[in-house]
Amino acid sequence: MNKTDLLKRYEDMKEEARQSIQARQEKSLVLIGTATCGLAAGAMQVKEDFIREIETKGLEAEVIEVGCIGHCYAEPLAIIAKPGYPAVCYGNLDEGLVHRLVEDFLAGDDPSYEYAMAALDRNDEFPTFEDFPRGVYEEKMILEHCGLTDFKKIESYIANGGYEALAKALSEDPGFVLEEVKEANLRGRGGAGFPAGKKWEACLNNGENEKYVICNGDEGDPGAFMDRSVLESDPHLVIEGMILCAYAVGSHQGYLYIRAEYPRAVEHVREAIKQAREKGLLGSSILGTDFSFDLEVFQGSGAFICGEATALVNSMEGKMGMPESRPPRLVEQGFRGKPTVLNNVKTFAYVPLIISRGADWFKSTGTSESPGTAVFSLVGKINNTGLVEVPMGTTLRQLIEEVGDGLPNGREFKAVQIGGPSGGCLPESSLDVPIDFDSLHEAGAIMGSGGLVVMDQDDCMVSVARYFLEFTQHESCGKCTFCRLGTKHMLDILTDITRGEGDLETLELLKELSEDVRDGSLCNLGRTAPNPVLTTLRYFYDEYRAHVEEGRCPALVCRDLILYYIKPPKCSKLCNVCVGSCPTEAIYTREDGLKAIDQDKCVKCDNCRKACPDEYDAVIKLSPPELPAEKERKAK
Amino acid sequence: MLQLKEGEKEEILACVKEVLGENSKTHENLIPVLQQVQKKLGYLPVLAMEKIAEGLDVPAADVFGLATFYNQFRLNPPGKHEVKVCLGTACYMTGGDITLESFERRMEIKESETSPDRHYSLERVACVGCCSLAPVVVVDDQVEGKVTPTRVDGIMLELEADRDGPAGEESGPKEGGNSEQD
Amino acid sequence: MSEEITITIDDGEIKTHHGEKILWAALENDIYIPHLCAIKKETRPNASCRLCFVEIEGHERPVTSCTREVEEGMVVKTRSPRLDRLVKTGFELLLSDHNLNCRECPANRNCALQVIAKKRGFKLKRDRIKPIEREFELDDSPAEFAFDRSRCVLCGQCIWADRVEAEVGAIGFSNRGLKRVVTTFNDLPLADSICTECKLCVDVCPVGALYYKKDQKA
Structure with a gap:
């Protein structure tokens, strides 16, 4: 043709x-x-x-x-x-x-x-x-049609210029696609930022005939949902990107690995694949040419570790999702032992845009080392939660204060967690760091897959670090010593700290263990698991000290270090809301009509504090966990 | 160990046979086969794993290894109502752990357990990707956002109300969120 | 025989051949590198015990010597403050989850952990890192041997013997993370599984997890 x-x-x-x-x-x-x-x-x-x-x-x-x-x-x-x-x-x-x-x-x-x-x-x-601040900073590339297009109809995608890049590419040599992607310096959006063009070239140069293209849609970071949104809202963009990649590297079969928790994304992608086949855009002789490529969905089974490339491939081969030591790299020996390109959902989504609009268009946004945009799911203590896309190089401050419209009702910014369990917590002083792969890495965080959680004065950094460690420990595959046992000990130490146990030596041990787990683990899950601990130790050391030295949780979060107390001057006497809200009947009415909490019965569920009407606001938390009377006694 | 009820053995064998018939018999298909069998039965009975191992010519020990490795697979029948509490970052920070505890207290079971009468099962999930609605709970595959401790009581009332009739006795695994057989 | 290659390990030159991994080249030349999970015949090593770290000139990070093939002129170090620290922590982590009642252990004086401790001057004690408290049920169902998981270091040697040498497939890894164990289908006692009691697994266990009942201390 x-x-x-x-x-x-x-x-x-x-x-x-x-x-x-x-x-x-x-x-x-x-x-x-x-x-x-x-x-x-x-x-x-x-x-x-x-x-x-x-x-x-x-x-x-x-x-x-x-x-x-x-x-x-x-x-x-x-x-x-x-x-x-x-x-x-x-x-x-x-x-x-x-x-x-x-x-x-x-x-x-x-x-x-x-x-x-x-x-x-x-x-x-x-x-x-x-016209709003968010719109001023936002620049949509891969989210351009998200939420505006009927994902159930391939016509909506095509009418907007979808699959134009594919037609254009097929009318040229496969080398054209590779050159554009390389020229665009498209870096992998899965977190590490490895140049996609380099990866594709390595796969292409591998002599084998059988090659595979896999899309990593195993978005497992808690607090991240960008990949899910793209797959659910604009599935053809990812599919077209994968076909273009397959054409560039000479592959005829590809897979979309989508995590078990995203049934809707699976449904939408399957439907999209069906429609693309019907239009002759997938399958044999695409658009009448002699290039053939087909796609299938592989559903994950709920293991965070499968986001790791070698573990993902093992899982597709019907094995436990255990990572393998590299080299060999996947482009040498991947799925079924054959050369394989594995990229993130977003990485593939940029490809059709780069091919149809050109590498220069792509590079005109972002920074020279990290061109293009970054997609974040903005959550936590922030007004405009949601999915945002900003040029690389936007600062964290702009992202939080302008795009996200700051923190709700006068709350004070404390930290921002970027990159999920593999990322770090950055303080106020890091807010002017530009968002790109290299700057974030220097600050101790990583771009990761793009989850961004804003925290305020009510969030305890020790507890946050503990939360992430609990997550990685729970999701560790257990294969290697450092991750299986190292994260367990780190978690135990952090748990002790949230109980006020330990001393400065404990903090030192925590740091040493973190460094060794980082250096000794087999795969990136283990190697990055200490990041939340190392960054909080680096930026919020005083908060750790308050826990171990004073038995005090400054953010009033760690439950062993707080107690609930009803302030007598504020309690209305006439209102019984707190009593009703308590699941353990710990709240009683004193002889003088005031409410009080039986500390032995209290499970610190926070119900009463939430239930107490705003006009009274009588329930408070105290840390260290001492009632005012006790405190007075001690003082004497 | 779980005793199979009358007819369950036949049901399991028929299910495995059907699923194996629909898939090519390669080791690579082990996960899809396990997923499909679990979707139909609600869990992976020992007998099913044995038959799948035979059918795909995979050591049974590996089928067991896989089934215990991935979060998605369960070796025991789920409760009639399945509650999953999201403990993603945003949910955790907005009190997801408190929500989980409230459910544990009300259901009188711990996470990843099924109540003895098989009415409830309770699980934690890593993140369902609805972080802006935190804290989130998934009740029988329906996502509920902004779940306060008081809402937990409301959800429990709704689930308790579904206790009437001979449920629990004969239905068990079939009526969970995974049911597809009408 | 394949092409001969010369590499330098700890300032001494050794001869080995193309395709060999650093670990085996070193061991064959009497240079000790701690290891538990390495299996010479395995083409894709597990690299799970994380004890065989070495430094290679030109590489920023320590590398597991069981996975890295030798290259002509490679300069390798098996000791350095950084390596020693990493290996010590790895070792202590394994000890934290290992039954340290050596006197009662059938593998006493014939144990890979004891060898590592001796060669590297580590103590067989847990002072820096606390022990992980948990209990395992002893499987003494086979006629001549038993399996005590409290001593298992999850090196996978037994599974290799069962799968590749004996071609049985009775045991494998199950579960994830800290719960990872070597077990049979449905956690059955070995005698009730398809295990043929060939005992090849017992012979390769580097510690006292799989042991002959006759060696049991009173």
Whole structure:
């Protein structure tokens, strides 16, 4: 097939897709964000409400499920696109608001801007997302269509220029794809930042005929959901990236490894693969050329370690997900012992954009060493939780204060945890670090897969370090000595510290063990597991000291070092809310009518403190765990 | 050890046979086969693992090794209602551990256990990826966000209400979140 | 025989051949490197015990000598403050999860851990790192031998013997992380499993986990 025919074939396909989409756009569309977090917030109920209201009114409007719109803090979300009006996004939807939007906007002509978050298209009436600080800093590459496209229909993807990169690539030599990816200096988004082009080239140069392309969708870091969102919301972008990679390295079979906890992503990707096959974009003779490549989904079985490349491959071969010592690297001996390219979901997602828009376009964003964008899931004590995409080189401060709109109601920033269990906690003084692979590494954290958790004065750094160690210890595969036993001892020491046990020598032992586990472990899970400990020791040493030297948890978190106390002057006497909230009947009414806590019965569940009405705010935590009376006695 | 009830043995054998028939018999298919069998039976009975090992020509010790290695596989029947408490970073920081403890206290079991009457099972999960709705709990595959200790009581009430009738006696594993057989 | 290669280990030149791993080249030339899990015939070593670290000139990080092939002119060190610290910690970690009642152990004076301790001057005591308290059930179901998991260091030698030498497949690893153990299908006692009691596994156990009942101390 010659080049002209190939491109014509694609243009025809695109035109057809465009027409089918256009027919749709002539009526009003309601797009509901139904990625996993939307669903959890009640998106399906909202969808039903819209359908019912639209039917009741007999309106011509279609309700479509889309993926992640990115503004998780305001879920459930919907976008209404009515011909003649800018598309408008609404958040925090409930039955009442749905009713009103259908009546006033869909049936009437009032877009109800008072309930709108932002418009999506430039207009004279209402600001768009770009007009907010978040929009100023954000630059969407791989999230461009997330939440705006109907993931169930390949036509939506094609009409937006999807698979154009594939047609373009197939009309050129495979070397063209490799050169562009190398020229773009696309670095792997799985965490380590290894140049994708180099990896592909090594695989290509391996003489074998049988080669594999695998997408690592085993996103296991707690606090990270970027890969899930991309797979759920724009699956074809990843699929196209994988086909392009396969074309570049000469592979005919690929796999998407998706973790067990993401059933929806599996469903969406399977459907997308089916539709791509039907269109002749996957399978034999892609777009009529003599290049063939097919894809299958492999579902993980719930083991964090399988995010490690060699463990993932073992797991695909029907074995325990145990990492192997490298070399040989996967590009030499990977799946079934054959050369294999394994990249993260996001890495593949950039490829179609680089091929269709060019390496220079990609490099015009970000820094010279880390071009492109970084995708973060922004969670924790921050106003605008959600999925954000910013150019590499944006500082942490900009990301937290501007994009994330800072911390809620005057809370004080304490630390930001980046890169999950393999990453580190950075303090205020590190906030001006630019976000790129190398700068973060220097600061002691890693880019990791992009989970970013903001912490405030109520978060205890020892407890946070302990949390991550508990996680890695639980997820350690157990193969090698340092990770299996080293993380266990580190966890035990941290547990002791949260109980106020130990001394400065304990802290020294913790540091030594951390360094040895880092240097001695077999794979990157073990080697990076000490990062949360080492960074908190480095930046928050005083907090560790307060625990071991004074038996005090400054953030009032460690439960062995606090007690709950009802402040007599603040207690209303007349209110019984705390008594009712207590699951262990630890709260009683004193003879004088004030409430008090029986410390022996109290399980420190925090119910009473949450239950006590704001106007009283009488329940407080004390650390070290001494009642004021005791303290006074001691003082005397 | 768990005693199989009447008819369960036949059910297990039929299920394994069916799944093996749908997959090519290679070691590589071990995980998908285990997943499919568990999806149908709710857990991996010893008998099923034995038959799968035979069918795929894999040492039974390796099938057992795999089933005990991955979080997803369970060797005991799940409860009628499965509650998974997310302990991802965001959930942990917003009190996920307190939520888990509340469930443990109310169900009178510990995490990764099934209540003796097989009405509940309780698990912790690493992260379900809904961090902006933390703390999150998954009740019978439905994700619930912003679960306060009081909401735990509400969830328990709903699950308790489903106790009437002869449940627990005959249904057990089949009615868990994994059920696909109607 | 394949191509001869000369490398330097601890300032001495040794001759070995292409494709050999540093560990075996060293051991064959009477240069001791601590090790537990290495199996010479295994082409893809487990590299799980993490005791055979060496430093190679030009490499920033210590490398496990069981996995790294020799290269002409390679300069290797088996001792340095950094290596000694790493190996000591690895050793102490293993001891923290090992039944240290050596006097009662059938492998006393014939134990790989004791050899490592002697060669490196480590104490067979746990002062820096606390012991992990847990209990294992003794499996003495086979006629002539027994399996005491409290002494197992998870080196995998027995599994190799069972799989590759005896071609039985009775034992394997199960569970994950700290719960990882060597066991049979469904944790059955060895006598109830498909184990043929060929005892090849007993012969390769470097410690006293798998032992002959006749060697048992009173």
